Amino acid sequence: MKSVFWVVKERGPRKPQSAFTLIELLVVIAIIAILAAMLLPALSKAKEKAKAISCLSNSKQVILATRMYLDDSRGIFMPLHESRAGHDSSWYPYDPSSFVVVNPNALFWQDRLRLDKYAPASKVFDCPSMQWLAAAGAGGSQSTNNTLGIGINYPEIGSLITAGVGASIRESTVAKPADCLAFADAGSATLATARLNADLWVEDKQYDVVLGQIGTGCSYFRSPSDSLLFPTGDARALPRHNKRVNASFVDGHAAAVKNSSLGWDLPRTDSGALWARTH
Numbered sequence: 067m068k069s070v071f072w073v074v075k076e077r078g079p080r081k082p083q084s085a086f087t088l089i090e091l092l093v094v095i096a097i098i099a100i101l102a103a104m105l106l107p108a109l110s111k112a113k114e115k116a117k118a119i120s121c122l123s124n125s126k127q128v129i130l131a132t133r134m135y136l137d138d139s140r141g142i143f144m145p146l147h148e149s150r151a152g153h154d155s156s157w158y159p160y161d162p163s164s165f166v167v168v169n170p171n172a173l174f175w176q177d178r179l180r181l182d183k184y185a186p187a188s189k190v191f192d193c194p195s196m197q198w199l200a201a202a203g204a205g206g207s208q209s210t211n212n213t214l215g216i217g218i219n220y221p222e223i224g225s226l227i228t229a230g231v232g233a234s235i236r237e238s239t240v241a242k243p244a245d246c247l248a249f250a251d252a253g254s255a256t257l258a259t260a261r262l263n264a265d266l267w268v269e270d271k272q273y274d275v276v277l278g279q280i281g282t283g284c285s286y287f288r289s290p291s292d293s294l295l296f297p298t299g300d301a302r303a304l305p306r307h308n309k310r311v312n313a314s315f316v317d318g319h320a321a322a323v324k325n326s327s328l329g330w331d332l333p334r335t336d337s338g339a340l341w342a343r344t345h
Contacts, residue, residue, distance in 0.1 A: 077231045101227045117195045118308065122279075124193070124321055125216055125320045128314065131184040141236055142235070142237070143234055143237065144178045144234065145238070146218055146227065147167075147173060147285075151169055158336060167212075168210050168211060176188075176191040191214060192213045193312075198213065199211070201282065203283065204284050204286075205221075207285030215283030216249055216250070217250060219247050219249065222246070223248050224286055235343070241296060246315060246342070247328055247341050248314065248316050251305075251312050251313075253270070254282075254301065255302040260297065260302070266324065267304055267305060287303040295337070309324070311324075311325045315340075
């Protein structure tokens with residue numbers, strides 16, 4: 067009978083496992099930090115560009131909804147807002163939980179388009195770059211549901227109707243629809259920049275002690291034809307997106323343009339005054 071022998075090999079001493087030294091670990095962390103510092107600005111710019119594109123898409127949807135409204139209203143633009151005075155409770159029943167502009171005394175243009183089913187999605191009236199709800203929106207256009215930020219051209223396109231007094235604007239009064247601004251990025255401009263070149267207007271994001279709110283979006287922007295209040299800067303078209311303003315025009319097209327190209331410093335008789343209905 068054969069014998070079985072087990073051969074046991076002796077193991078040599080274990081080699082120590084390699085590990086990061088403290089210096090090597092710190093070098094790796096430093097490299098990661100440098101790469102992050104290089105990438106974050108690029109990622110931030112990409113994110114803001116995406117918001118600008120989304121805002122332009124919203125502006126396009128708003129002007130297309132307006133075009134449909136015009137077709138059904140015999141060429142009459144919806145007013146910036148119409149007061150509820152003179153109407154009974156069945157006229158666009160007010161609901162603060164769902165209205166885009168939370169104002170019990172007036173129906174604003176966004177809610178008219180929304181309730182008439184031309185633009186039923188309420189967020190289409192918001193600029194995605196806005197960070198706060200428009201609780202301090204100028205001219206009664208405050209909102210606790212939306213950030214707003216896309217405004218109608220007042221008083222050139224959006225008029226005021228109070229207790230039945232006032233007239234909406236007819237499309238037939240627009241001399242050149244492709245060269246007439248209807249909607250744009252809107253909000254308050256800081257008083258320090260309100261008198262500068264339009265490309266230098268800076269959005270007011272400071273805390274308002276009186277209102278107890280941060281500067282926010284607005285439902286409209288003032289044109290130079292509102293000569294009394296245009297200089298205050300409380301409601302302006304703003305170059306919010308990489309020094310460009312998203313603008314949509316009466317003919318239905320929308321584009322990101324330099325704010326100065328809209329001719330804010332030109333008289334309405336000048337063909338370059340795109341804020342005006344007539345040139």
